[in-house]
Amino acid sequence: MAVWCILLSCYLAVIVIFMAIPASLGISFGIRNLYLATLYKVFEFGRKTIQSKQGIRSSVIDKKTVQPSHAHLPRNRSFGTFQREFRLDDIVEFCVNGVEAILDDDVTKRFSAEELESWNLLTRTNENYHYISVKLTIMWLLGCFVRYIILFPMRFIVLLIGLGSLVTSRIIIAQLPKSKHWLDDKTMLVSFRIIARAVSAVITFHNKENIANGGGICVANHTTPIDVLILMCDRCYSLVGQRQPGFFGFIERTLAKTQDHIWFERTEMKDRLIVTRRLREHVEDPSKNPILIFPEGTCINNTSVMMFKKGSFEIGGDVYPYDPTFGNAFWNSSVEGFGMYVFLLLTNWALVCDVWYLPKTTLRDDETAAQFANRVKTEIARQGGLVDLIWDGQLKRTSVKPEFRQRRQEDYASTLKID
Amino acid sequence: MGLKSSTLLQEEDIEELQNETGFSPNQIRRLYCRFSSLDKATKGTLSREDFICIPELAINPIGERIIDAFFMNEDSQERGEQTCNFRQFVKTLAHFRPLDESTENPLNTREKKLHFAFKIYDLDNDGKISKEDLMQVLENVDMNAKMSIRFLA
Numbered sequence: 001m002a003v004w005c006i007l008l009s010c011y012l013a014v015i016v017i018f019m020a021i022p023a024s025l026g027i028s029f030g031i032r033n034l035y036l037a038t039l040y041k042v043f044e045f046g047r048k049t050i051q052s053k054q055g056i057r058s059s060v061i062d063k064k065t066v067q068p069s070h071a072h073l074p075r076n077r078s079f080g081t082f083q084r085e086f087r088l089d090d091i092v093e094f095c096v097n098g099v100e101a102i103l104d105d106d107v108t109k110r111f112s113a114e115e116l117e118s119w120n121l122l123t124r125t126n127e128n129y130h131y132i133s134v135k136l137t138i139m140w141l142l143g144c145f146v147r148y149i150i151l152f153p154m155r156f157i158v159l160l161i162g163l164g165s166l167v168t169s170r171i172i173i174a175q176l177p178k179s180k181h182w183l184d185d186k187t188m189l190v191s192f193r194i195i196a197r198a199v200s201a202v203i204t205f206h207n208k209e210n211i212a213n214g215g216g217i218c219v220a221n222h223t224t225p226i227d228v229l230i231l232m233c234d235r236c237y238s239l240v241g242q243r244q245p246g247f248f249g250f251i252e253r254t255l256a257k258t259q260d261h262i263w264f265e266r267t268e269m270k271d272r273l274i275v276t277r278r279l280r281e282h283v284e285d286p287s288k289n290p291i292l293i294f295p296e297g298t299c300i301n302n303t304s305v306m307m308f309k310k311g312s313f314e315i316g317g318d319v320y321p322y323d324p325t326f327g328n329a330f331w332n333s334s335v336e337g338f339g340m341y342v343f344l345l346l347t348n349w350a351l352v353c354d355v356w357y358l359p360k361t362t363l364r365d366d367e368t369a370a371q372f373a374n375r376v377k378t379e380i381a382r383q384g385g386l387v388d389l390i391w392d393g394q395l396k397r398t399s400v401k402p403e404f405r406q407r408r409q410e411d412y413a414s415t416l417k418i419d
Numbered sequence: 420m421g422l423k424s425s426t427l428l429q430e431e432d433i434e435e436l437q438n439e440t441g442f443s444p445n446q447i448r449r450l451y452c453r454f455s456s457l458d459k460a461t462k463g464t465l466s467r468e469d470f471i472c473i474p475e476l477a478i479n480p481i482g483e484r485i486i487d488a489f490f491m492n493e494d495s496q497e498r499g500e501q502t503c504n505f506r507q508f509v510k511t512l513a514h515f516r517p518l519d520e521s522t523e524n525p526l527n528t529r530e531k532k533l534h535f536a537f538k539i540y541d542l543d544n545d546g547k548i549s550k551e552d553l554m555q556v557l558e559n560v561d562m563n564a565k566m567s568i569r570f571l572a
Contacts, residue, residue, distance in 0.1 A: 091481060091539055092565045098485040099515055100568055101475035103453060409480045 015154055020161050023197035024190040032202050032350070039349055042139065049136055147347045155198045155346045162194035167254050174257045184258050185236045185289075192232040199226070200350040205234055210357035212237075212290040216283060221380055222294035226345070230353055237292035238262070238282060240275065247339065260288055295373065356383045428505075436506065440513035441524035446570050447509065454505050464502035465489070484539045491538065517567035532566035 022028060169187035176183070196203065211234070212218050218237065220227060228239060240262045244252060255261050262278055264271040282288055345351070358379060363372045428451050433444045442450070455461070457469050470486045471477050479485065489503045489511050503511075513526040514535045525531070 092536055094479055094481045095485060095536060095539060096515070096566060096568060098476050098479040098482055099512065101473050101479065102457075102470065102485075102489075103450075103512065103568070105473050105475045408478050 012157065015157050016161070019154070019158050019197050020194050023158075023193045024165075026189075026193060032200060035200070036202060036350055036352065046136060046139065147349070151200075152347050155200070159195060159198035159342075159346065162191055162198055163251075165194060166191035166251075170254050170257045188232065188236050188259075192229055196229055196233050199345045199348065201230060201233075202350060202352045203230055203233060204354045206354060206356045208234075208357060210359050211235055212357075212360070213286065216290045216360070217279075218290050218292050219295050219376060219380075220292065226351075227294065228292065231292060231355065234355070236289045238289045239292055240264075240279065262291075295377075358383060436509055440509050440526055441516055442509065442513065442570065450509055450512065451505060454508055462502075464504045465508065466502055481539055488535060488538055515566060515568040516570065527567075535566065 018029070018031075165187070169191060173184050173187065218231075220231065228237075231237060236259070238260050239252075239255070241252070241264075243249065243263045243265055252261070252263050256263065260282060262275055262282075264275045279291065282291055361376060361379070363369070367375070428448065433447050436442065436447050437444055440447075454465070457473070458465055459469060459472070467486055467490070470489070471482075476482045476485070489507060490501065510526065513524070514531050516524070516527040518527055518529065
């Protein structure tokens with residue numbers, strides 16, 4: 001019994017000394033980099049083995065580059081110079097386009113986890129690869145062993161330490177007088193860094209000179225709820241978001257104890273007004289932390305950027321586009337709960353991401369809020385190498401508005417003869 | 420998902436579909452992946468709502484008509500049930516295979532491609548309107564080029 005106690009405390013001590021403490025000080029022994037380099041080699045080997053057995057292609061059909069169908073139809077260059085009438089075969093293009101969308105579309109696949117170039121030994125199979133070779137099966141079994149038996153308990157303990165320090169520091173600081181701002185921020189950073197270590201996050205921050213000062217709004221693309229965690233490793237932000245139930249809600253309330261975070265109910269109109277007012281006040285106060293907003297309003301799988309909600313851009317103030325790019329971290333909230341998601345993260349290989357701080361931009365005089373939102377979105381997509389989509393992220397939950405279809409119909413009608 | 424889709428799709432089913440539609444086994448597996456990802460409730464069949472969930476299809480002016488095509492039973496020419504199984508799904512898509520002399524198949528002929536376009540106009544689905552008229556109008560249209568999608572191997 002005593003032996004077990006000693007072993008257990010040694011285990012804990014190793015975790016604290018090698019993971020928690022370096023994390024809180026923001027230093028690294030380079031173990032993670034070594035670990036990652038090894039992983040890349042293993043994946044590369046796996047990919048080659050699979051490819052030699054089976055050809056890999058990532059999509060179903062050879063889709064022509066996205067091109068709205070009306071582009072093929074001749075346009076009226078000017079009235080009278082070119083007129084055309086409705087033809088029965090006009091339907092054919094719409095028809096092929098529609099069927100192509102059924103086979104492979106740009107929007108819905110952004111809501112499921114990204115298809116990977118190489119098999120990462122996480123799932124038993126990537127697409128249709130069942131049994132491929134003995135070597136690969138052994139590798140997969142070894143991978144399971146490492147992830148579930150070795151990594152998972154260690155990470156879980158680190159996560160507990162991180163969460164513990166977050167919650168206790170919040171409770172203690174809430175008792176202290178308001179002036180302890182620096183202590184507040186420091187303990188936040190420390191806790192978040194420890195939690196980030198629990199998912200083996202390897203974060204590279206680029207262009208640190210563009211990091212936000214007080215006040216203002218920062219926008220970033222959204223892949224998972226832990227985007228916040230990643231960004232918080234470098235600087236404290238005030239958060240705005242949907243009030244969540246359960247464990248996540250508990251964390252939200254704890255954070256709000258000492259800092260100005262704004263949690264609201266998405267569907268309530270009255271809440272929205274209050275949020276807008278609070279945002280405006282917050283932005284104008286340079287002594288407060290910048291507000292972090294994910295204007296897509298939902299998690300996208302990190303291959304693209306979807307329409308930015310214009311609401312957050314109507315307030316004014318500065319906008320700092322950020323860009324965290326992730327490994328396999330996409331959270332499909334409509335399929336799995338947050339608890340399950342955390343478990344998956346803890347048994348993931350690692351979480352590699354880059355954060356780019358982009359120069360701050362402000363609303364130009366001749367721009368509407370929607371145009372401004374679009375400009376920032378394009379900027380982020382360009383930096384992160386993501387596909388810039390005009391679709392609304394809410395399509396994950398709702399269906400397309402009828403106006404969209406009407407626009408397509410009008411487009412087509414405009415190519416026809418005018419009387 | 421990968422594991423599930425490969426176990427649910429039996430080798431003999433693939434072979435049968437291959438003979439029926441002319442798709443390669445790999446293409447059929449790939450289509451099955453797509454089918455299962457569209458089938459959000461994992462019922463094994465697709466409903467109209469599943470199709471409408473594809474935004475690019477929902478904005479298509481004739482999107483509804485295209486969806487209808489997936490719910491029509493080939494043999495009886497009647498508007499079928501409100502679900503579309505994998506077999507119907509693949510068979511409907513097979514109309515869009517490019518015509519290829521070497522792998523001849525009854526589903527992707529010029530006639531069938533025309534028929535697909537015709538059904539889009541045939542709103543009341545009595546099959547009567549004027550197939551001949553349509554054929555005449557479309558005489559000079561290269562149906563094979565226009566009504567084909569290149570499926571990857």
